[in-house]
Amino acid sequence: MGIKVYGLTKTTNVARVLISLEEVGADYEVVPVDFATGEHKSQSHLTRNPFGQVPAFQDDNDVMLFESRAISRYILRKYKSDLLREDDIKEAALVDVWVDVEYGQYNAPASAICYNVIVKPMHGEEVDQQVVDTNLEKLKKVLEVYEARLSQYKYLAGDFISFADLSHVPCTYYLMLTQYKSVFDSYPHVKAWWEAIMARPSIKKVFDIMSA
DSSP, rough: OOOOSOOOOOOOHHHHHHHHHHHOOOEEEEEOOOTTTGGGSHHHHTOOOOOOOOOOETTTTTTOOOSHHHHHHHHHHHHHOOOOOOHHHHHHHHHHHHHHHHIIIIIIHHHHHHHHIIIIIHHTTOOOHHHHHHHHHHHHEEEEEHHHHHTOOOSSSSSSOOHHHHHHHHHHHHHTSSSSGGGGGGGGGHHHHHHHTSSHHHHHHHHHHHHO
16 A cells, blocks of 8 residues: 555645655655545544544555654654654754744744735735734744854754754745745845755655645
């Protein structure tokens, strides 16, 4: 049966999983889930993800997972990728710290901006500029911390790229499609970090999939 990823390739959480799969060179199949027809709430999908969300992940017949960061860690562990730095307990802990920062500090304001600027207009809804402005200020505060960190190290967990860096990619990809991409210009180390990440073949491959 192999690896199957259930979801939509344009969604950030599915993209996070695809990046991990591309990093390790695994073969996989993306199985689309039709949100328009409510397939994500169907009983068949709820057996894969009980919250009716994407992605869901299947590896042969014996592994079924949901939550994109957990799925990504599983993939990286299975294929013994160095992106989790698990041979060094200190480095592994720093990777965990910055994955948690991405989830708890960075993703929320960045996602709120992208949702308002990209998703709402697609559905004929007005942009809530107050929400955008509030979250832009929150994002700037996060980027100030990142700038300080990246002035000392090339990547977030240290002078090595890790899953902590790559986990930022999907949401940042969409942020860079908005007029608010210029926010990175005020943080030169953050901008250099992002450019280094974008140069990776796995990222280029997933960007092509997301934009198709």
